[in-house]
Amino acid sequence: MKKLATLLLLAVAPLGAHATSGPAPMLHAKSAVVYDINAHKALLEKNPDEVMPLASMTKLMTAMVALDQNPALDETLVVSGEDVDHLKHSASRVPVGTQLERKEMLRLALMSSENRSASAVSRNALPGGLPTFVASMNQKAQALGMTHTHFDDSTGLSPQNVSTANDVVKMADAASHYALIHQFTTLTHYDEDVGTRKLSYHNSDPMVGRPGWDIQLSKTGFTNEAGRCVVVKVNMPTGPVVIALMGADTSGGRSSDMIAIRNWLEGKPATFAPRLFYAGAKTGGRHAIIAARAASGRKPVMLASARPGHGVRTGHVAIAQATERSSNIRLVAYSGRSAPRFHPHKAKSGKHRRYSA
Template structure:
């Protein structure tokens, strides 16, 4: 498969037929693609999404010291935190969702392990909710399963397929933009999307989209940069158009 990403997979939804693949069974770090898992586990607990939660000192990334646009002490609803975590890949929001999970972080971690088992993921390990840790690993094949499971949650599909949204933080509206520039772009029909990046994982992307009238799941892991990741996605779309023409 002529893509820059070291691991890639395109699956036909419904049939599960592999249309293209490249090293799709190698276990590698998945960075913020983790947040799809975090979102599912949080929603499974059926918490009050309008309840206010506050960003705490322990939500701050001490591992990578990644930048954040949400200050410690910032207050928002759980739904706002979910939107920040999924759309703009805000690590503190994801950490706060896990920390305020029933039973705290320990309860969250247990629920994640149960979710991994229930989805039948034998090559996926999740150590924490953001994806900053290189110990969060999976394969392109299993990331496709995670994306397919996440797509069954209307909230996740809706949030991740929006180009932008306005989210109240501390009662003030804040505009958030999708980290995947292809969402809402001309000619792209994307129903679910999540990007990821850490030094260890490279540039990652998973999305469910309709191409040439066919629904497919795309996974790209460890591309060499944002431009390459977008180029890979465009190449895949062109190949699919030829395949289905």
């Protein structure tokens, strides 16, 4: 059976000579830079100076400015009503009244992108509170040469937090030299005692901890305005690079960009074909639920198709695809019979929920 086409991709421009093979990768990100630290030059660019929302990549600057104050890391901070997100109404597992040491707050903010923790850290860092802190973030951005960057808050929830891929590279490189930022952004998971509960947190970047990825710093970001973003500093066979990706439509697209860039840097083909899953559908409440099993016979994963009437019905056979890490699986085709005659799934974006394997 022929492989299905995945997504419409846009081209990028390679810069200068490098130990790569074949054409530059086609990226889902709207803006991207791959920067060689040792050579002090960009190896790959796509709209590198387009100003876009930063989302939670903001928290790298938040952590740097907080640590620049040489604070007492064991000082207890309290999450207050001021730290609640009234802009995006994002969820949090850290309730108002939670008391954690500053070091623990920083860990949650950087590793799992916990907004209330980032707010509590910034609110308690300087006399004058949050307004003074945000002003210091902008001052540091200028000192780092981030001339197209502006911060409006310390969490990244504000769409007025904007930057470019070139500026994000500068921020990430500077942040990687802070020992705690390196440590916290490269943790795969962490158990935190929040009140009377022990909560398990996981790194928001699925590449962290993946075999073969020697990541020295990582920070993801997402808001509706920013799309899916990520910046990593990673040791490659050719030396350390910073990869900044901004504005991908999906987490799967963001991850496949990372894999394609790595392949290209290693001299391998830069294309990346998502893994295919075969699935059958069954009715579950108002939605037809697809329980899929990878063709390799690995454990089942769960997808959600559409509401009844949007294509997939009980008893139909489906194909789904995922990134190499089996995240953000999505339905791409279906058929009303078991024969391998699959049709493109024409449901519009947003009519399918997405689940991770």
